[in-house]
Amino acid sequence: MDRIVIENCAIATVDAQDTEHASGHVVVAGNRIESVGPGPAPRGLDGVARRVDGTGHLVTPGLVNTHHHFYQWLTRGLAQDHNLFDWLVALYPTWARIDEPMVYAAARGSLAMMVRGGVTTAMDHHYVFPRGAGDLLGAEIRAARELGVRFTAARGSMDLGSSDGGLPPDFAVETTEGALAATEEAIDTHHDASFDAMLRIVVAPCSPFSVTTELMRESSELARRKGVRLHTHGSETVEEEKFCHERFGMGPTDYFADTGWLGEDVWMAHCVHMNDADIAAFARTGTGVAHCPSSNARLAAGIARVPDLLAAGVPVGLGVDGTASNESGELHTELRNALLINRLGDHREKALTARQALRLGTHGGARVLGREGEIGSLEPGKLADLVLWKLDGIGHSTIADPVAALVLGPAAPVTLSLVNGEPVVEAGRLLTADEDAIARDAGDEARRLARIAAEG
Numbered sequence: 001m002d003r004i005v006i007e008n009c010a011i012a013t014v015d016a017q018d019t020e021h022a023s024g025h026v027v028v029a030g031n032r033i034e035s036v037g038p039g040p041a042p043r044g045l046d047g048v049a050r051r052v053d054g055t056g057h058l059v060t061p062g063l064v065n066t067h068h069h070f071y072q073w074l075t076r077g078l079a080q081d082h083n084l085f086d087w088l089v090a091l092y093p094t095w096a097r098i099d100e101p102m103v104y105a106a107a108r109g110s111l112a113m114m115v116r117g118g119v120t121t122a123m124d125h126h127y128v129f130p131r132g133a134g135d136l137l138g139a140e141i142r143a144a145r146e147l148g149v150r151f152t153a154a155r156g157s158m159d160l161g162s163s164d165g166g167l168p169p170d171f172a173v174e175t176t177e178g179a180l181a182a183t184e185e186a187i188d189t190h191h192d193a194s195f196d197a198m199l200r201i202v203v204a205p206c207s208p209f210s211v212t213t214e215l216m217r218e219s220s221e222l223a224r225r226k227g228v229r230l231h232t233h234g235s236e237t238v239e240e241e242k243f244c245h246e247r248f249g250m251g252p253t254d255y256f257a258d259t260g261w262l263g264e265d266v267w268m269a270h271c272v273h274m275n276d277a278d279i280a281a282f283a284r285t286g287t288g289v290a291h292c293p294s295s296n297a298r299l300a301a302g303i304a305r306v307p308d309l310l311a312a313g314v315p316v317g318l319g320v321d322g323t324a325s326n327e328s329g330e331l332h333t334e335l336r337n338a339l340l341i342n343r344l345g346d347h348r349e350k351a352l353t354a355r356q357a358l359r360l361g362t363h364g365g366a367r368v369l370g371r372e373g374e375i376g377s378l379e380p381g382k383l384a385d386l387v388l389w390k391l392d393g394i395g396h397s398t399i400a401d402p403v404a405a406l407v408l409g410p411a412a413p414v415t416l417s418l419v420n421g422e423p424v425v426e427a428g429r430l431l432t433a434d435e436d437a438i439a440r441d442a443g444d445e446a447r448r449l450a451r452i453a454a455e456g
Helices: 070-075 084-095 100-116 136-147 176-190 213-226 238-248 252-258 276-285 293-298 306-312 332-342 354-368 402-408 435-455
Strands: 003-012 020-029 032-038 048-053 057-061 119-126 150-157 199-205 230-234 266-270 288-291 316-318 386-390 414-419 422-426
Touching (some): 003 402, 057 354, 070 084, 070 100, 070 119, 070 435, 100 119, 100 136, 100 414, 100 422, 119 136, 119 414, 136 150, 136 199, 199 213, 230 252, 252 276, 288 354, 306 316, 316 354, 332 354, 354 402
Parallel strands (some): 119 150, 150 199, 199 230, 266 288, 288 316
Antiparallel strands (some): 003 020, 020 032, 057 386, 414 422
């Protein structure tokens, strides 16, 4: 079995004890972490295919993204001064024109940006399926496989059009029966429940304001019958809160409880507007949260109560969200933004530490995805998803604490990123795809989408 040995680097394991080493080693054997510890690697190792001198670097678990919409890579920079509902109304007519080549190009762009920035497990919530558009979920899966990233594909759906009181236009939604059938087919075709799975499927109706109660209930039953996880948007804005009270006679959390959408197999995106009872319900049921600080700020949604969620024991990870509401498309910037934005809230400077922010982006994300036994920390036996960050350059060399340098400093260059033990990034460049070709193809498809949308 070939081994990769990384030595002489700072290490943040993000294990249960938050073990760190000022100078240590990581040994990877095949697709597993074999050993982690202080000082040089054990002597006499057989089959060492590569040794990496990590002087001036920090090794962490790979970053885990828990919420995204890849297709939005083609509509960045639009509706710049809108709240969520107005933003959605402005963009749905364009999104309803996407097709398979567009989604493939957008997925490659979204994934390339994340992987180059230290993401080793990506997640996408795709819920727009125009008739005759081709195999959109398959396009995303193909892109993730080609780039070598671990992928959680959430098969989303919308069946509540504007004529029935929903937010999306009627031509952008599916039938309830069609959405359920396509979701079950995606699970049967693609889901891999094994320990080292590179692809898992999630059941993911879009949101309370774009999905019928029937689809919410039947989706939760489908997911549990198939043994897969559930994901949706929840409690993102005050407008959503008002919508739920007017349509269902209750707030979002009570609605989720009523439709079978609270539990250890569920996580929600955003969860900005939650009261103490909501947080207690999430903690009691083990329901997780994907915290998306940049998107929440971009759409003026508010500041999620992350310190209170963590104190209650709610699983919390980080999400990029779609790049039409977070144009950077990067998760490592969310470490910093999570810390800074939460310090603007009630807890002020006590809200989050740099190490808590790193945990959100690694182990927290793995827990939200139900994979904390496999990824999210550097421990022997876990999958070899890790990142070697360069911290001796001009942006970081004067910050003595390497974790603070990574979280509070500028985006750190990635010297090496491994997914399943395989290098996917070296010296800041993708190994698995041509970045220039990805940029060119995505630009072409973005312009084609804009042209089709303008033609109506």
